Amino acid sequence: MLMTVAAATALPAHAQEKREATYTVALNQDNFFGFYPTFNGLIPVNEKVDFSFYGTFWTRPAFGIAGTGDNLWTEFGVGAAFRPNDELIIKPQIGLTSGSLLSGGARGAAGARGGAFGDGIVPSLTINYSGDQFEAEYYGGYYAALRNRNNTSGLDFLHTWVNIGYKASSVVSFGPHYELLSNTRNPGGRANKVYEWLGAYVQFTLPKGFFARFTAGADLDKDNTGDFYKMSVGMSF
Known part of the structure; x- marks a missing residue:
């Protein structure tokens, strides 16, 4: 992936001046995933394409072995961001998780388990639109166990959301939000x-x-109780 960075530095000076590398950090919290800081970097390759890298610090103890907070789930990935025009960004990425949530952990000689590197693989697609009056975002990611894909350990999840907002001013925007997390592969039970x-x-x-x-x-799943809420705060520079 370093080749794409080198390609960016090889662009003519006038092309590099049009867009610079950007970096976004965010602090996020909701009533399912808990607290999870994220980062995302974009490095221009040419006028229409960026090299992308991202990471998520999953901090919910229940995502680790025995819910102790050890072997916290960690996600890191790379991809590309395509810019057909100034308003649209299409970003396919591929991530790798380490921990125990998807794979059930690494198994020791005595049957004990610990966090596993390459716990799972995460292909995803993010589409962002930002115009003068409207904004929108789509995300779809599939979390698939990469290790211990058997009838007792491996889990797969589909995570997707979409929101569309109206820009009331240059400062405030608002709109509807829909989000789904589905356990698509669940050994020992139904999806x-x-x-x-x-x-x-x-x-x-x-x-x-x-x-x-x-x-x-609201949570529309009839098996769940309570509402949902989530908050994000961050900065791009």
Whole structure:
């Protein structure tokens, strides 16, 4: 992947001046995943394509072995961001998780388990639109066990969301939000929805790249109780 970085530095000076590398860090929390900081970097390769890398620090102890907080689930990935025009970004990526959530952990000689490198693989697609009056985002990612794909350990998940917002001003935007997490492969049990959220968000975007978003609504899954809520705050620079 370093080749794409080298390619970016080899662009003519006038092309490099049009767009610079950007980096976004965010602090996120919701009532299912808990607290999870994220980062995403974009390095221009040419006028229409960026090299992308990202990571998520999953901190919920239940995603580790025995819920102790050890072997915390960690996700890192790379990809590309295609820019057909100034308003649209299409970003396919491939990620790798390490930990124990998808694979059930690495098995020792005595049957003990610990966190596994290459716990799972995550192909995903993110599409962002930002126009003068409207904004929209789509995300779809498939979390598949890469190790211990058997009838007692491996889990697969589909995670997807979509939201569409109206820009009331250069600072405030709001709109509906839909999100689904589905356990598509569940050894020893049937595939099932983990949650299905429908609600709305409001976002504040300030100069110098600062943003804050709050989202809340109802869980449509009849097997669940309570509402959902999530908050993100971060900065792009």
